[in-house]
Amino acid sequence: MNYFSSDFKLGILGGGQLGKMMLTDTRKFDIQTYVLDPSDEAPCKIGSNKFFKGDLMDFDTVYNFGKQVDVLTFEIELVNIPALEKLEAEGIKVYPSPKTLNLIQNKGTQKDFYAQHNIPTAEYKRFDNLDALKEAVANGAFSFPFIWKSTEGGYDGNGVKVIRSAESFNGMPNVQCIAEVMIPxxxxxxxxxxxxxxxxxxxxxxxxxxxxxxxxxxxxxxxxxxxxxxxxxxxxxxxxxxxxxxxxxxxxxxxxxxxxxxxxxxxxxxxxxxxxxxxxxxxxxxxxxxxxxxxxxxxxxxxxxxxxxxxxxxxxxxxxxxxxxxxxxxxxxxxxxxxxxxxxxxxxxxxxxxxxxxxxxxxxxxxxxxxxxxxxxxxxxxx
Structure with missing residues (x-):
C-alpha cells in the first residue's frame, strides 16, 4: 500500500500531546491522518487532516470513526475495546490489537499476565473494591506500608497511592484495585x-x-x-x-x-x-x-x-x-x-x-x- 501522498488514512484515537508529536512525523511523510478526541481544544486539532470530536469510550463513536480509516492506532489506552474488536473483524487494521489492549487496560489483568508468564514483578493481590482491601488489612492478610493502585482509569500518577496507615484510606474511591508490596x-x-x-x-x-x-x-x-x-x-x-x-x-x-x-x-x-x-x-x-x-x-x-x-x-x-x-x-x-x-x-x-x-x-x-x-x-x- 502507498502510504505517502495518497488516499491512505491513518486514524488516531486520542488527540493529546502524544498524538500531536506523532503528527509531526505523519506530516513529514505526508500521511493523511484523522484524529478523534473528546475535547475541541485537543493539541492534535491543528496538525491532523481531519479532526472529530467524540467520546473515546462510546462504542458507536469509535466504530464510526474507525470505519473511515485504513489503519487505526491510539495514544491513550482508555478507549472502547468492543468497537476496536468489531473494526478488526471487519478488516480494519488496529495496532496495537484489541487483544493486546485488553490485557493492558486493567492493571489487575496486566499483573496476572506477568504472573502467568513468569515475568518478574512485585508481589500483589487483587481486590474487588476498597472495602475488601480494608478487610484484608484488618485481618492481617496485607500489612502496611503498601502501594494501592486502581485497576482502571489511572494515569500520570493518578490512581496510585502509598498506603502507610488506616488513615491513608480516607477519601479514596471504593473501586476495584490491587495492593502491591513496596519494593526497596x-x-x-x-x-x-x-x-x-x-x-x-x-x-x-x-x-x-x-x-x-x-x-x-x-x-x-x-x-x-x-x-x-x-x-x-x-x-x-x-x-x-x-x-x-x-x-x-x-x-x-x-x-x-x-x-x-x-x-x-x-x-x-x-x-x-x-x-x-x-x-x-x-x-x-x-x-x-x-x-x-x-x-x-x-x-x-x-x-x-x-x-x-x-x-x-x-x-x-x-x-x-x-x-x-x-x-x-x-x-x-x-x-x-x-x-x-x-x-x-x-x-x-x-x-x-x-x-x-x-x-x-x-x-x-x-x-x-x-x-x-x-x-x-x-x-x-x-x-
Missing amino acids: FKNELAVIVARNPSGEIKTYPVVEMEFHPEANQVEYVICPARIDDAVANKARAIALKVSEHFNHVGLLAVEMFQTEDDQILVNEVAPRPHNSGHYSIEASYTSQFEQHIRAILDLPLGNTDSKVAGIMVNLVGAEGFSGNVVYENIEKIIGMDGVTPHIYGKKQTRPFRKMGHVTIVNEDIAEARRIAAEVKNTIRVIA
Whole structure:
C-alpha cells in the first residue's frame, strides 16, 4: 500500500500531546491522518487532516470513526475495546490489537499476565473494591506500608497511592484495585520496544526516571541510564520477553524497578509512545514517534541508538496556579545550549498537569543533568 501522498488514512484515537508529536512525523511523510478526541481544544486539532470530536469510550463513536480509516492506532489506552474488536473483524487494521489492549487496560489483568508468564514483578493481590482491601488489612492478610493502585482509569500518577496507615484510606474511591508490596529499589527504569507486523523488533536504550515525590510523576528521564551494563542488558532482555508475550505491534514502553540487589521487576507497560521516550526526538537517530508510525505501517524500523546523551524535563503546572497558562522564563531556557522546549498546546494549566517538556542534549551526561536541573529551576508553568 502507498502510504505517502495518497488516499491512505491513518486514524488516531486520542488527540493529546502524544498524538500531536506523532503528527509531526505523519506530516513529514505526508500521511493523511484523522484524529478523534473528546475535547475541541485537543493539541492534535491543528496538525491532523481531519479532526472529530467524540467520546473515546462510546462504542458507536469509535466504530464510526474507525470505519473511515485504513489503519487505526491510539495514544491513550482508555478507549472502547468492543468497537476496536468489531473494526478488526471487519478488516480494519488496529495496532496495537484489541487483544493486546485488553490485557493492558486493567492493571489487575496486566499483573496476572506477568504472573502467568513468569515475568518478574512485585508481589500483589487483587481486590474487588476498597472495602475488601480494608478487610484484608484488618485481618492481617496485607500489612502496611503498601502501594494501592486502581485497576482502571489511572494515569500520570493518578490512581496510585502509598498506603502507610488506616488513615491513608480516607477519601479514596471504593473501586476495584490491587495492593502491591513496596519494593526497596535503586532506580526506576524503562525500555521502549518497537515491533512491526513482519516481526522485526528493536529496543531503545534503557532510561532512568526520577519521580516527583508527591505527584508520582516523572520529573526527569535520563538516557542512557546511569547503571552497569549487566543491569542494562538484563532490563532489555526482560523488556523483550514482555514484548514477546504481549505480541504487540507498535511501541511498548516497559517500566521497571532495579532492586537493591540488581534484580529487575516489571512495574507496568504502555502500548504507545511514552513519556520515557520523549528525549528521542532530539537525542536519537529515530524518534519514538516516527518509530511507532514505521511499526504500525509495517515499514522497516529505524535505528534506536542515541546520537548524544539526552535528558527530558517534564513541564507541569505549578502548585497554586490554575487558569490561562503562562510559561515564565521560557526565553531564558531557549538561550541555553542544547535545550529544546516542546509546548503541548493546552491553554489551561492546573497543578501537576502535563503542559510540555524540555529536552537537553550534551556529549556529557553529567553536564546534561546539571543543565536539566537549571532548566527545572528556571522555567515555571503558571497562570
